[in-house]
């Protein structure tokens with residue numbers, strides 16, 4: 001059962017080969033048996049899962065047949081779940097039980113999904129290795145001595161190890177696509193505004209976007225269809241009708257114009273990854289795509305501008321965690337200032353503190369123009385690069401990451417080396433365009449991801465290209481040994 005995709009589960013449930021409750025109990029047993037090796041779950045919500053599974057079976061018995069009815073999923077632990085711990089991977093929210101459900105959680109529950117748990121993540125989604133979590137690092141099922149990527153590393157590890165067929169993630173600067181690449185998954189960051197951010201603990205509000213992670217593009221299409229859409233509770237949600245993501249999957253690729261940005265293949269990219277990416281291009285050509293070299297000249301400024309904008313927004317967003325209203329409070333404060341200071345000093349981890357300091361500095365009087373404003377101007381240039389490129393091509397293709405999954409602890413001494421892992425992914429966040437990572441091969445037993453980028457609101461196109469590629473390749477079907 002554990003190797004089934006969401007689409008296959010839907011067929012089996014419809015044919016009554018097993019019930020949602022049976023599937024849920026089997027999945028819970030597998031999580032209990034195997035998760036200790038991975039640390040992918042912060043909370044396993046077994047009672048809720050059984051309750052939701054029974055409800056899904058009852059809805060099916062009453063004649064409903066939604067594709068996600070009874071589908072097991074997990075949520076990254078920054079989506080608020082009513083009455084259930086929503087920790088954001090941080091000590092400061094370790095005791096926080098959300099009083100309401102995030103829109104994404106609410107919509108997926110209404111579609112009949114069964115929530116098996118809340119998934120580990122980098123603290124406040126800050127990281128690319130899932131090592132900054134208060135609950136300890138997550139291990140990559142392809143090699144337990146390596147990182148799964150981050151910040152949605154728990155979601156990635158759980159799906160790759162077949163503990164779940166699919167999960168939610170969020171992507172502020174690559175956090176869905178980079179862990180998907182490092183664990184052999186398909187992960188989609190939708191256009192900014194396509195998926196509601198209401199009830200998602202905010203990191204960098206102008207960049208954060210929730211999205212699906214699964215093994216196949218088809219499963220991502222199934223999840224996105226339920227997650228996405230206008231939400232009046234999120235002021236940046238865009239009121240535009242959803243495309244039919246499932247119908248789009250079967251479009252032939254004949255005539256598809258692919259752009260390869262020369263900046264994505266320059267120094268810094270592992271040459272073996274470059275070879276795997278070019279092999280995927282050859283497959284797409286066989287499906288009728290044409291290929292042109294393009295340029296995204298401002299890409300080199302993406303990391304510096306992201307690491308001003310994201311910490312600046314984080315320093316503002318995280319000011320609400322003060323020991324008074326939410327979460328952790330220090331013991332025996334002598335006065336209010338002491339309460340603030342010690343609650344935050346004891347509650348936040350090192351990476352979060354580093355970013356709060358950088359962000360506060362960048363926003364402080366006298367430095368705002370030099371850093372934040374300049375970074376915003378660069379952001380505009382990056383967006384214009386994409387707009388110009390998409391006049392020539394339909395999708396942009398390149399590596400998702402410059403390296404394969406690295407050893408746990410390897411980049412801890414030098415945070416900037418981890419920041420550089422986001423080099424190919426964060427431009428999509430800065431511009432707000434959608435991006436997808438799909439499995440494209442292995443090097444020394446470790447997965448390689450290929451990234452596809454498309455114009456605003458063309459998630460259907462990304463899913464279509466990935467699905468067609470997955471019809472002629474089987475990388476996405478490979479499972480790690482031992483899982």
Ligand SMILES: NC(=O)C[C@H](N)C(=O)O
Nearest residue numbers: 125126127172173174175
């Ligand atoms: N949240 C993300 O998208 C991850 C990114 N590596 C960051 O640390 O900001």
